[in-house]
Amino acid sequence: MEAGYLLAFTTGLLGGFGHCIGMCGPLVASYTLHAGYSERTRSAFIPHLLYNAGRITSYASIGSFMGLTGTFLNSAGRLAGFQNSVSVVAGMVMVLMGLGITGVVKGISSFERHNSFILKAVKAVLESGSPWRYYPLGLLLGFLPCGLSYSVFIGAAGTGGFLQGMYFVSCFGIGTIPALFSFGMVMGYLSHKVRGRIYRAGGVVVIGMGVYFFVRGILSYAEL
Amino acid sequence: MEKIRESARIQGMWRDNFILYRPMTYAKQKIAGATVLFCFLLLLGCDTGQEKIKTDCAISEGQCIKTAAADGTAATFDIQPKPVKTMTSLVFSVDLNKADRAVADASVTLALTMPGMYMGDNRYLLKHKGEGRYEGEGVIVRCPSGRKIWQAEVTITRPGHKSEDAVSARYIFEVEK
Numbered sequence: 001m002e003a004g005y006l007l008a009f010t011t012g013l014l015g016g017f018g019h020c021i022g023m024c025g026p027l028v029a030s031y032t033l034h035a036g037y038s039e040r041t042r043s044a045f046i047p048h049l050l051y052n053a054g055r056i057t058s059y060a061s062i063g064s065f066m067g068l069t070g071t072f073l074n075s076a077g078r079l080a081g082f083q084n085s086v087s088v089v090a091g092m093v094m095v096l097m098g099l100g101i102t103g104v105v106k107g108i109s110s111f112e113r114h115n116s117f118i119l120k121a122v123k124a125v126l127e128s129g130s131p132w133r134y135y136p137l138g139l140l141l142g143f144l145p146c147g148l149s150y151s152v153f154i155g156a157a158g159t160g161g162f163l164q165g166m167y168f169v170s171c172f173g174i175g176t177i178p179a180l181f182s183f184g185m186v187m188g189y190l191s192h193k194v195r196g197r198i199y200r201a202g203g204v205v206v207i208g209m210g211v212y213f214f215v216r217g218i219l220s221y222a223e224l
Numbered sequence: 225m226e227k228i229r230e231s232a233r234i235q236g237m238w239r240d241n242f243i244l245y246r247p248m249t250y251a252k253q254k255i256a257g258a259t260v261l262f263c264f265l266l267l268l269g270c271d272t273g274q275e276k277i278k279t280d281c282a283i284s285e286g287q288c289i290k291t292a293a294a295d296g297t298a299a300t301f302d303i304q305p306k307p308v309k310t311m312t313s314l315v316f317s318v319d320l321n322k323a324d325r326a327v328a329d330a331s332v333t334l335a336l337t338m339p340g341m342y343m344g345d346n347r348y349l350l351k352h353k354g355e356g357r358y359e360g361e362g363v364i365v366r367c368p369s370g371r372k373i374w375q376a377e378v379t380i381t382r383p384g385h386k387s388e389d390a391v392s393a394r395y396i397f398e399v400e401k
Contacts, residue, residue, distance in 0.1 A: 011344045018342040023369065072363060073313055080311075087368070150311075150365035151344030216368060 004159070005171045008152060012175020015148045020176050021183050023148075026209035027090065027141055028180055031134065032187040033202050034097040047134040048184040054138025055180075056173035059149065060166045063156040067165015072157040076150065083145040084221040090141055091214025094206055101203025144213075145220065277339050277373050283397040284308050292380060292391035297322045299378050299393040309400045310366035317359045318350055318378050326356025331381040336364060338374055339396065343367070364399055372398050 028051075035047050062079065069075045152172045156165035281288035284307035289300045300319040308314065316334050320327035336346040343365065350358035364374060374397060381390040 007345060015342050015344060073311065076311060145366075145368040147338070147365050147367040147369075147371075148342065148344050151346055154346075154363060154365070220368065 004155065005168060008155060008168050008171040009175040011148075011152060012172040013178065014175075015172075016176035016179030019148045021179055023146065024141075024144070024180065025183055026206065027094065027144075028184045029187050029202070030094045030097045030206045030209070031137060032184050033101050033206060035134075035188070044188055045181070045185060046131045048181050048188075050131060050134040051138035051141075051184070052173075052177050052181060054135040054140075055142035056138075056170060056177075058139050058142025059152075059169045059173040062143075062149075062153060063169025063172075064162045064166035066153045066156040067159045067168070068162040070157055070160050072150075072154045075157065076153065079143075080145070081221070083143055084217045086140060086143040087145060087213050087217030087220065089217075090144060091210045091212070091217060093137075094210025094213060096210075098203045098205075098207030098210055101206060102200045103203075277396065279373060279396045279398050281376075281395040281397040283395070284400065288395050288397070290393040290395065292378075292393045295322070295391050297327060297380060297391060299380065301376060301378060301393070301395050307400050308364070308397070310364050310372075312363070313361060314364060315359060315361055316348060316350065316376075317357060320356045320358065320380065327380075327382075328352060328354075328356055329383050330358070331383075332358040333379045334360060334362075335377045335379065336362075336374055337377070338367065338371060341367065341369075341371055366401060372401065374399060 028048075031047065031051065066072060066075050149169075149172070152169055156168045159165045159168050281301070283301075283303050287300050287302040289298060291298050298321045300321075302317045302319075304315045304317070305312075318332055318334070320330055320332070330352075332350040332352075334348045334350055336348075337343065346362070346365070348360040348362045350360040353359050376395045376397070377392055378395075379390050379392045
């Protein structure tokens with residue numbers, strides 16, 4: 001079984017640079033641009049650490065579920081609706097982030113008259129001053145549907161155990177950290193260097209990617 | 225200049241040395257954002273990233289036969305049930321023949337990859353079911369970005385041969401979502 005865990009970690013390492021940056025890079029860029037850049041190095045990488053910790057927590061929970069049930073297809077079927085909903089929510093969050101980055105919307109306060117629970121939760125994540133807000137963000141976005149992670153979940157289902165499945169997928173998640181963490185740090189550094197219109201253009205791109213995730217989630221939901 | 229700085233500060237775009245950059249007006253920001261959004265919406269239906277990859281196996285319509293170039297073994301690849309869909313239980317089968325004789329003593333592995341996108345290690349060891357037929361069960365996972373073209377590489381190792389002497393055949397096919 002140790003070889004299996006090593007394989008999962010290697011899959012994450014290879015997939016991180018070859019797959020994750022391409023697919024989830026926009027998400028990382030979104031919260032990095034939204035967070036801005038801090039002069040203090042330590043606080044610069046804490047959001048990325050917490051985001052990745054949240055993401056791996058989600059993976060581990062799915063992996064334990066797969067390992068416990070011992071079946072990928074039945075479990076994936078049950079998760080499909082929830083994952084598509086996460087894609088829709090992620091898209092909406094990215095659009096809000098992008099609107100904030102471009103300055104089009106000053107903040108969630110603009111929607112304060114629609115004082116729903118969801119808006120309050122989104123406001124807490126996007127506008128709270130605490131770096132800990134990136135952990136629930138990673139927790140949520142870790143549930144986004146992903147072909148590479150599906151392949152790993154198949155392996156987790158094959159472990160046949162709750163803890164084994166959790167450990168298997170956690171190894172994969174840890175393998176993806178170098179790529180996404182370094183990408184986030186580079187984005188944070190660049191966001192500090194670019195100014196004015198280039199920075200706002202990044203916000204516009206974030207809005208576009210948010211729309212993409214939103215539409216993809218809606219279309220996938222319609223196929224169920 | 226003070227008015228520009230004040231405007232930038234109000235709009236949350238205050239940065240060090242911001243005074244060097246003239247902020248976009250509110251109306252221009254909206255126009256720029258709407259333009260890019262419109263372009264992205266147009267692009268949503270385009271470019272799944274696999275338009276240049278040609279399939280050579282209509283797996284949803286029937287079997288696919290190829291010859292492993294090194295030793296002339298004919299490998300017939302099939303997937304059931306049809307049409308071949310993602311996220312469903314599938315049976316992969318490979319029939320091996322050489323000089324009109326079934327090859328019953330090979331070790332056959334099937335590796336599924338997606339051209340242009342790393343999708344992890346999807347490898348199956350097929351078991352011999354008799355008369356040169358090797359079968360295994362598995363799943364082709366769905367790619368949420370819309371890609372549907374997969375590659376199956378069948379690797380055949382005969383007893384008494386080294387792994388580097390293994391022969392292989394590749395099939396590129398499209399699945400349904």
